Amino acid sequence: MNNAEIQIQFPRPGEWGEFTLTPIYHAAGGYRPPARYTADEIPADQAPAMAAVVSALVGLGEDWQAVQVWARLTKFYVADMENPMREGEAVDLTVEAVNSQGGRRIFTARDYPEFTVASPAAVDFFKYFTKQNHE
Numbered sequence: 001m002n003n004a005e006i007q008i009q010f011p012r013p014g015e016w017g018e019f020t021l022t023p024i025y026h027a028a029g030g031y032r033p034p035a036r037y038t039a040d041e042i043p044a045d046q047a048p049a050m051a052a053v054v055s056a057l058v059g060l061g062e063d064w065q066a067v068q069v070w071a072r073l074t075k076f077y078v079a080d081m082e083n084p085m086r087e088g089e090a091v092d093l094t095v096e097a098v099n100s101q102g103g104r105r106i107f108t109a110r111d112y113p114e115f116t117v118a119s120p121a122a123v124d125f126f127k128y129f130t131k132q133n134h135e
Contacts, residue, residue: 004130006071008053013065013098016054023129037129049125056093056114064097064105073126074116090118091126 004025012018021037042050057066071091078088093115095107109115 004073006126006129008069010067013067021129025130027131046125046128049121052117052119052122056117057095059112059114060097060107064099066095066097068096070094071126088118089123090116091122092116
């Protein structure tokens with residue numbers, strides 16, 4: 001089971017260019033203290049995947065704006081006639097959002113299917129920041 005996650009905080013809801021990304025995971029030697037990355041510290045080759053996450057958040061519309069996102073790696077069965085048990089990976093987003101009346105709500109892929117991001121770039125992004133591709 002994968003216990004890693006990435007937390008992304010947006011200090012100004014609706015302003016997607018400013019955020020803090022915090023990967024949370026256990027390293028080979030045990031607990032790993034979280035590192036924090038700002039938008040300026042995201043490697044250029046990872047920027048397109050972050051843009052895909054932001055484009056999924058824009059789907060919330062103007063009533064709700066994301067303030068925090070939790071990204072987790074998930075596995076699913078791929079519909080494949082040659083190998084029906086083949087697994088695929090995707091990044092699932094859970095989004096805490098606020099509205100102008102002060103309301104606060106959690107949204108998941110059940111509310112917005114685009115919160116399941118199955119692109120290889122999104123999976124690589126997750127693995128890059130949780131170091132799963134380096135261990």
